Amino acid sequence: MTRPKILVTRAIFPETVERLARHFEVEFNPDDTVWAGEALARHLQGKQGALTTGTERIDAALLSACPQLKICANMAVGYNNFDVAAMAACGVVGTNTPDVLTETTADFGFALLMAAARRLTESEHFLRRGQWQKWGCQLFAGAEVHGSTLGIIGMGRIGQAIARRGARGFGMTVLYHNRSRLDAAAEAACSARYANKEELLRSADHVLLALPYSAASHHAIGAAELAQMKPTATLTNIARGGIVDDAALARALRERRIAAAALDVFEGEPAVHPDLLALSNVVLTPHIASATITTRRAMAELAADNLIAFFEQGRAITPVTAVPAPHTPNDKETS
Numbered sequence: 001m002t003r004p005k006i007l008v009t010r011a012i013f014p015e016t017v018e019r020l021a022r023h024f025e026v027e028f029n030p031d032d033t034v035w036a037g038e039a040l041a042r043h044l045q046g047k048q049g050a051l052t053t054g055t056e057r058i059d060a061a062l063l064s065a066c067p068q069l070k071i072c073a074n075m076a077v078g079y080n081n082f083d084v085a086a087m088a089a090c091g092v093v094g095t096n097t098p099d100v101l102t103e104t105t106a107d108f109g110f111a112l113l114m115a116a117a118r119r120l121t122e123s124e125h126f127l128r129r130g131q132w133q134k135w136g137c138q139l140f141a142g143a144e145v146h147g148s149t150l151g152i153i154g155m156g157r158i159g160q161a162i163a164r165r166g167a168r169g170f171g172m173t174v175l176y177h178n179r180s181r182l183d184a185a186a187e188a189a190c191s192a193r194y195a196n197k198e199e200l201l202r203s204a205d206h207v208l209l210a211l212p213y214s215a216a217s218h219h220a221i222g223a224a225e226l227a228q229m230k231p232t233a234t235l236t237n238i239a240r241g242g243i244v245d246d247a248a249l250a251r252a253l254r255e256r257r258i259a260a261a262a263l264d265v266f267e268g269e270p271a272v273h274p275d276l277l278a279l280s281n282v283v284l285t286p287h288i289a290s291a292t293i294t295t296r297r298a299m300a301e302l303a304a305d306n307l308i309a310f311f312e313q314g315r316a317i318t319p320v321t322a323v324p325a326p327h328t329p330n331d332k333e334t335s
C-alpha cells in the first residue's frame with residue numbers, strides 16, 4: 001500500500017524524522033531554509049501531510065495550490081500562522097503542541113521578567129564594555145520582584161504556570177485578565193485574582209503577556225495601554241509579535257514612561273524594530289521561550305504523533321481547527 005507523503009518544513013530532530021519515515025514517505029529540509037509562498041507550495045506538491053512550525057504561513061492561496069494536503073501539524077502551541085477558516089473550508093486539519101511546553105515557557109517568561117526588573121542584560125553589557133569602575137550604591141538598581149504585583153494578560157496554561165511561580169515562589173500578588181474568567185478552583189490553584197485590563201495595567205509592577213495572537217489581540221498593548229502603566233513597571237511579552245505595538249513600546253521605553261521591557265517575540269520577526277535595538281532598557285531574545293532540548297523534542301514528537309494518529313487512527317490528537325468528518329485510515333494515499 002502507498003504510504004502517505006509528508007513534508008517536514010524545517011530542520012528538526014533527526015530521530016523524529018526517522019520515526020516519521022517508518023510511517024510515511026518523508027521529504028525534509030536539512031538546510032533549514034524558511035520556505036514561503038511558491039517555494040512552500042512546490043515542496044508540498046503531492047504531500048498529504050506537513051509537520052510545520054510557526055514560520056510557515058498556511059493560507060487560502062497555499063491550500064488551493066496544494067489540494068492533496070489533509071493535515072498540518074504545527075510544532076508550536078501558537079498557530080496564528082494558520083488561516084484556520086481557510087483550512088476548515090478546505091477540510092485541512094491543523095494541530096498544535098499544547099501542554100508539553102507549558103512549564104518551560106513559563107520558566108522563560110519568569111527569567112525575562114526578572115532580567116527586565118533587575119536590569120540583567122543592561123548591566124552585563126556595561127561590564128563587558130569595560131565601563132565598570134567601582135561599586136555604586138544605585139548602580140543598576142532595578143525594581144523589586146518578590147512581594148510585587150504581577151499582572152498577567154492571557155490566563156491559559158502558560159499564564160497559569162507563571163501565576164503559580166509568581167505567587168508561590170516570589171510571594172507576588174497576582175492579577176490576571178483574560179477573555180473569560182477562570183473558575184474559582186483554577187483561580188485558587190494559582191492564587192490569582194481577576195482584574196479588568198485597566199485595573200491590571202494601573203496596579204501591576206510587572207505586566208506579562210501570555211495571550212494568543214488574533215485580530216482581536218493585535219496591538220492589545222499600544223500607546224494608550226502603556227500610558228496606564230506605572231513609570232516603574234516592566235512589560236514582558238512571551239506571546240506573539242503584533243500583540244504589542246513595538247514602535248509605541250520603544251517610545252515609552254525611551255521616554256521612561258515605563259521602566260523596562262523584555263521581549264521574546266516581535267512584530268515582523270525575525271526583524272526587530274530598530275528603535276528597540278537602540279535602547280538599553282529592553283531585554284531582547286530570539287523567540288526561544290520553549291527552547292530547551294527536552295521541550296523542543298517533546299513538541300516535535302507531539303507533532304509527529306498527530307500525523308501518525310491522523311493517518312493511522314483517523315483522528316488527530318490535538319486539533320485546533322474545526323475537524324472534518326473522521327478520516328478513514330489511508331483513504332488519501334492513492335488520491
Ligand code: DGY
Nearest residue numbers: 054075076077078290
Ligand atoms: C509556540 O509554541 O507557540 C512557541 O512560540 C514556539 O513557536
